[in-house]
Amino acid sequence: MGSLLTLGTLQTAMELGFIYSLVALALFLSYSMLNVCDLSTDGCFILGCAVGATVAISGHPYLAIFAAMGAGVLSGFITAQLQTRFGIESILAGIIVNTGLYTVNIFAMGNRSQISLNATDTVFTKAKALLAGTPFADYYKLIVAVLFVVAAAVLLVMFLRTRLGLSIRATGDNVDMVRASSINPARTITVGLCVSNALTALGGCLLGEYQKSSDIQVGTGMVTIALAALIIGETLSRGHGGIGRRVVFVIIGSCLYRIIMAIAMRLNMPASALKLVSAVIVAVAIAMPYVKQSLSDHRKKQAAMRISEEETEDVKC
Amino acid sequence: MLTLKHVTKTFHPGTANEKRALNDLSLRLETGEFVTIIGSNGAGKSTMFNAICGTFPVDEGAIFLDGKNMTGLPDYRRASVIGRVFQDPMKGTAPNMTIEENLALAYAKGTRGPLAFALNKKETGFLRDSLAEFGMGLEDRMKTKVGLLSGGQRQVVTLLMCTIVPPKLLLLDEHTAALDPATAQKVMEITNILVKRHCLTTMMITHNMSAALTTGTRTIMMDDGEILFDMSGEQRANTTLETLLSMYSAKKNQTFDTDRMLMPD
Numbered sequence: 001m002g003s004l005l006t007l008g009t010l011q012t013a014m015e016l017g018f019i020y021s022l023v024a025l026a027l028f029l030s031y032s033m034l035n036v037c038d039l040s041t042d043g044c045f046i047l048g049c050a051v052g053a054t055v056a057i058s059g060h061p062y063l064a065i066f067a068a069m070g071a072g073v074l075s076g077f078i079t080a081q082l083q084t085r086f087g088i089e090s091i092l093a094g095i096i097v098n099t100g101l102y103t104v105n106i107f108a109m110g111n112r113s114q115i116s117l118n119a120t121d122t123v124f125t126k127a128k129a130l131l132a133g134t135p136f137a138d139y140y141k142l143i144v145a146v147l148f149v150v151a152a153a154v155l156l157v158m159f160l161r162t163r164l165g166l167s168i169r170a171t172g173d174n175v176d177m178v179r180a181s182s183i184n185p186a187r188t189i190t191v192g193l194c195v196s197n198a199l200t201a202l203g204g205c206l207l208g209e210y211q212k213s214s215d216i217q218v219g220t221g222m223v224t225i226a227l228a229a230l231i232i233g234e235t236l237s238r239g240h241g242g243i244g245r246r247v248v249f250v251i252i253g254s255c256l257y258r259i260i261m262a263i264a265m266r267l268n269m270p271a272s273a274l275k276l277v278s279a280v281i282v283a284v285a286i287a288m289p290y291v292k293q294s295l296s297d298h299r300k301k302q303a304a305m306r307i308s309e310e311e312t313e314d315v316k317c
Numbered sequence: 318m319l320t321l322k323h324v325t326k327t328f329h330p331g332t333a334n335e336k337r338a339l340n341d342l343s344l345r346l347e348t349g350e351f352v353t354i355i356g357s358n359g360a361g362k363s364t365m366f367n368a369i370c371g372t373f374p375v376d377e378g379a380i381f382l383d384g385k386n387m388t389g390l391p392d393y394r395r396a397s398v399i400g401r402v403f404q405d406p407m408k409g410t411a412p413n414m415t416i417e418e419n420l421a422l423a424y425a426k427g428t429r430g431p432l433a434f435a436l437n438k439k440e441t442g443f444l445r446d447s448l449a450e451f452g453m454g455l456e457d458r459m460k461t462k463v464g465l466l467s468g469g470q471r472q473v474v475t476l477l478m479c480t481i482v483p484p485k486l487l488l489l490d491e492h493t494a495a496l497d498p499a500t501a502q503k504v505m506e507i508t509n510i511l512v513k514r515h516c517l518t519t520m521m522i523t524h525n526m527s528a529a530l531t532t533g534t535r536t537i538m539m540d541d542g543e544i545l546f547d548m549s550g551e552q553r554a555n556t557t558l559e560t561l562l563s564m565y566s567a568k569k570n571q572t573f574d575t576d577r578m579l580m581p582d
Contacts, residue, residue, distance in 0.1 A: 161434055161435060161436070162431065162432045162433060162434055162435060163421075163422070163425045163430075163431050163432070163433055163434075163435045164431035164432060165435070166414075166418055166421065166422050166425075166435040167422060167431075169411070169413075169414060169418075170411045170414060170419075170422055173411035173412060173413045173414060174407075174408070174410065174411040174412065176408055176409075177408070177409055177410055177411050177419075177422075178393075178411075178422075179392050179393040179396055180396050180400075180401060180409065180478075180479075181396065181422050181423050181425075181478075182393055182394070182396040182397035183393060183422075184391070184393045185393070
């Protein structure tokens with residue numbers, strides 16, 4: 001069978017890991033910081049992919065990036081408004097927007113469920129042309145992905161250190177304290193979801209350009225995949241340290257997840273089994289700390305039950 | 318400074334649980350007054366604080382602070398001029414953020430643009446010095462998550478957060494009741510220092526009647542959503558615990574119903 005990973009599959013895994021880490025970073029902001037489970041992530045990912053592809057096909061490869069992010073901001077804004085202004089439960093607001101986005105996404109792709117970018121200029125083809133003939137020519141995809149992720153991560157960390165960023169973190173932690181600091185939590189939730197959905201859409205846009213097609217199925221299960229990456233990263237960082245360190249670990253988590261997937265593929269696992277594998281990874285990663293604690297408690301109880309009464313000294317009253 | 322004009326609030330109106338929590342309540346506080354508030358459970362003390370802070374809209378009446386009608390403003394807007402410390406030490410701070418991040422958020426209260434960095438060297442130094450003077454050693458733990466602190470330490474951080482930008486009104490809702498006696502005393506000392514330094518107009522709810530008479534400049538007893546007595550100056554100085562209780566019995570034609578209020582903390 002040879003080695004578990006060839007250099008080629010490792011490179012592909014890293015490329016995908018970096019692209020998908022944008023979605024993991026989006027969930028880091030909405031799920032870990034704001035404490036909102038944003039279920040519009042799947043639809044928003046496709047939205048970024050669809051809008052980016054359509055704009056790129058019309059001949060604007062760079063504008064495509066910003067158009068996709070703008071569409072993400074809009075989607076996040078609507079999710080946030082449903083929560084803060086109309087009192088819809090955050091999970092439900094995400095589901096509602098996700099449902100509506102299906103139609104929007106089909107519409108954005110010109111009433112088709114799939115469009116091809118084979119003959120289209122994208123940031124990847126631009127990079128390929130730029131790097132042709134240099135020693136980095138083979139790595140152009142990885143370089144583009146890394147550049148985008150590093151830029152997004154640096155901006156995200158800087159943003160979380162501003163007053164607004166700090167109040168977004170506090171909103172998920174203690175919303176009463178945010179109000180007492182004279183900050184409107186509806187505003188912090190809105191800004192937070194706009195930024196996080198912009199990241200999700202950017203991820204979708206890059207993936208579409210990476211695999212040269214946009215497809216209405218491309219975002220299915222994205223929430224689970226990104227959560228898996230996020231939780232692997234948060235588990236590795238043990239939640240210690242500053243925001244910068246945690247963001248780096250989220251990106252590492254996303255790459256690790258892709259490597260695990262690549263190994264699963266090498267083991268001749270059918271492609272349709274991958275979703276089950278990611279579901280299992282997420283469930284195991286989230287359950288791990290709880291199970292560990294329960295086991296240790298159980299052992300302590302068992303040990304306590306083995307102590308016989310004679311060993312303890314009676315206290316004379 | 319603070320004026321409450323005929324404020325009324327009824328909970329669960331039209332049901333069997335209908336409760337008139339504030340009953341045509343009027344009150345006026347001058348700048349720099351330190352009012353202690355006593356009264357049995359359900360007297361409307363915390364409800365009055367909630368009405369002032371805008372936790373819920375009042376049914377009738379109006380609330381003015383510094384000449385400005387606050388009645389229609391949302392809670393977070395009022396918070397720019399009102400500081401509040403709760404009995405529960407968990408309420409005032411964000412547990413997963415560090416001490417300096419908590420303080421920075423409070424310090425930046427509406428003073429700077431949202432995209433300014435929350436912490437710079439000069440400010441962390443200032444926040445650290447502000448905390449250092451309480452002598453609790455918290456200044457060496459600026460990067461510690463607040464969730465790891467004890468209740469008393471969290472209450473001190475909350476107090477500093479509420480006063481680091483001096484508010485026009487400070488509301489203390491039994492803020493030492495959940496602490497052990499020594500810590501409660503320490504927190505009360507720090508409270509007195511901060512109130513004096515910034516000449517804060519303060520209202521403090523307490524269940525300790527003797528403390529209520531010795532702390533501050535004025536004492537109010539509430540009952541059934543109304544003010545039963547309101548005393549200050551000489552009258553207050555000459556009032557003892559016993560006279561307070563007999564005054565209560567005379568007015569209400571019943572004896573005071575909580576033993577807890579007689580116990581020293």
